[in-house]
Amino acid sequence: MARDGSLFAYILTRMFLAIPMLLILLTAVFVILRVLPGDPVLALWGGRSPPPSAIEAARHELGLDQPIAVQYLTYLRKIFTGDFGVSIGGTYTGQSVWSLISGRFPATVEIAIGGMLVASLVGIPLGVLAGAHRDKPVDLAVRIFGTIIWVIPIFWLGLVLQLIFGVWLRWLPANGRWSGADVPCTAPSSCQVRTGMYTVDSLIERNPAHFVNAVAHLLLPSLTLGLVLSGFFAKTVRANMLRTISADFTEAARARGVPGRAVVYKHAFKNALVPVVTVLGLQFAILFAGAVLTEKTFSIEGIGILLLNAVTSKDMSVIQGVVVFYATIIVVISLVIDVIGAMIDPRIRL
């Protein structure tokens, strides 16, 4: 289909491949959730036990008294019509799954972007520096930093940062997304568009104090997530720098008298970034699924905590909804990365 090298045909092929991928995933989630032990309906009432009539009514209401095939078809129909249903777990009983996801996704996006920014700003320069000074003390230092920071448990780093900057020094809020009652864009007609991302919403409101409030809360979780990832980023960039620095084209550049600094930063670094962008892009996509430990440590209600709570209460609707949502994001981002890759390097779509 894509043998003619057409970018459009390549995109179409990739999109069609995404459909069976999603379908397999949906089926797997449906089967796994129903095979696992535990009765979500019984657990709805916590430690109490209502009369059997109430439990039967709940089963009927949730369609759990239907044959499994009917449940499966209903499930697929609802997913493909955008109806994610309502929560059937003890934590979010009766709430719309879509509103649960959409209400928490902005928080996850904010820390994902914040984390990626920190990771990129710290990791990429360090990787370049290490690559450019192979086996020198700076390279050794970056490698040690990369290894240590990558293996530090993220919740431990978060707790240490909270303790130092939040509790001892009190420079930054120790947890949460907001201080005060005036959450951006919640007052009637304060914003025409509301994203749920407090940094963006405060800009829409044109309220600098709100923006500072939002960013202050974002700093520690972003640092936590970003510093840990920066180790991985530094190592990835370094490895690719070493590959490109010893490549023929950089040798040729040197032979033609291009200054060493220009060789490293203009030629080697630029080419090293191509595979790095792919890896970092996927890492970014993974962060969208929710950095559970970071969210938990900093008490940020994002997708990670939503999924965690849904799993512990066997909330089938929410688990299904989050997995479908997450899978769609991964598929879309993979597609975008592939397309960008194909645009940069035509050999990919051959």
Added chain:
Amino acid sequence: MLIVLVVILVIALIAVSAYALIPKPAASKIPIQLWYNNSNHYGSTEVAVALALQNSLSTCGRFQITLKSDIWTVYKENWVNQRMPMFLLGWYPDYFDTDDYISPFMGIAGAKSEGSFYNNSQVDQWVRDEASTSDPNVRADRFTKIQAALAEDVPYVPLFSAPAQAVYVNGVQNVELHPVSFKWFIINKPGATQLNASTSDHIINLDPASAYDFMSIEVINQVFDTLLVYDAKNTTLLPGLAMEVPSRANGGISADGLTYTFHLRSGVTFSDGTALNSSVVKRSIDRVMRLNLDGSAAFLLYDVGALRADHLPGDSAPGVIDTPDATTVVFHLFSPVSFFNQLMAFSVSAPVPWTYNQNGLQPSTAGSVIGTGPYVLTTHVPDQLVVLDKNLAYYNPNLYQSEGIGPIPKMDRVVINIKSTDAALKQDIETKAVDVAFRTISPVDLADLEDRQASLGLTVKHGSSPQIRFLVFNVNLVPNKAVRQAIAYAVDRGAINSLVFLGQATPLYSMIPPDLPYASPVFQSKYGDAQCAASNALLLSLGVAFELQAEIVAVARDR
């Protein structure tokens, strides 16, 4: 020489065979599983409670306790399907009456649903007797007998009352750890108009027809008033939307206990300006029973509250909830319910405006949550923030005047931040990012804050909580009463309290907490704590070790 060797070998073989054929003595330890839930359904201390209990039972030397755990959904299925011989459970009352600590456990139907499968028709009759009368003499007699049966048959071992605590910045006033509901509307911070608070509890939804968890009900109690309300500090019922508490003396309760009459105050309005009248009260109760929302407390009205003859969900039959005029509501019950007044003080009975969704859940967003209480919900960011603003039309500001608590609500605004972890709660109060931290700081963090409260400028307040924790025996899986009694002897509540709760919990010796009427510490007088000698003597005198081991092995094989 060879013959000698052969003879020795033959003798040795015979000796070994004979040894193998000799019956072995009974194993010295009784194996039994102790289950707990591992999804923090009762907080982060659950594993520690199970370990402390395991240790106290094992210390006696006759029990071999194996710890088992599962997430809450599986855990509940396990007890319904009789897969757990011994497990940890907790209870928080729905209505503040002694019955709510007895009928769900000792009645036949209740015991089945709570997993003990205790089945004693005489006790069941006593439970029905106490539930259907308000005669204190009859109730005292029945509760005494029931508690005696509890101690004798040991379907449950009461362990401790979970502690309640709040930490607040010095200067904040009226932080009362009320046994039923924490009243944010009486808390005062002199010189300020806004009170900031944090909790690690969660709100599920704010529709009285659905909410059946602590924090949701907590917020509902600030926004909605009920016909009857609780005193600021204790569990005495006071008139709320009703003008008086029905009793036989004032004619509010009929002689047969089947009719309850409530006279509503005139001129009360919801925060949206619509009027409260008897039709609204009836419509609200019918809405709860008809919708019967999943996970809700609707059954407390149509089943426990005897408002339906068939005990099934649905509107009340004509005449059951009578509204002879705009300010009178008469409930005609199908059987006497001695705690019906308490049910009318529970959030599920809170009147909601005429405009509330009659076909399903009312949204929990600001503007959709409309009550008659002291506060109005003005912001709700799910799992993050609740903002309560003063209800300017509140009908009952002098409710607690006689107790020295001036006009309520005390503050113009209360902001409740919802945190994901106990640690975040501690950080918030330690850094004074908030004025009050309530539910739930871990015992270790609480002890730390208590040690440093003077330097931090904080006050740590402890109080008893109506929540009880206990051990459940499935009497079908552990049918030998002596074994259950032996475990009751061996339990060491002091060790659990000191090791897990750092002395902050209260040991419990009956399923009825000591603050409630008719409570009698029957387990203290009969079994005490950590009585290993008595436990072992009981087992040995009955020779149950071998027998029980066979039973438990059989149970394990059946599974």
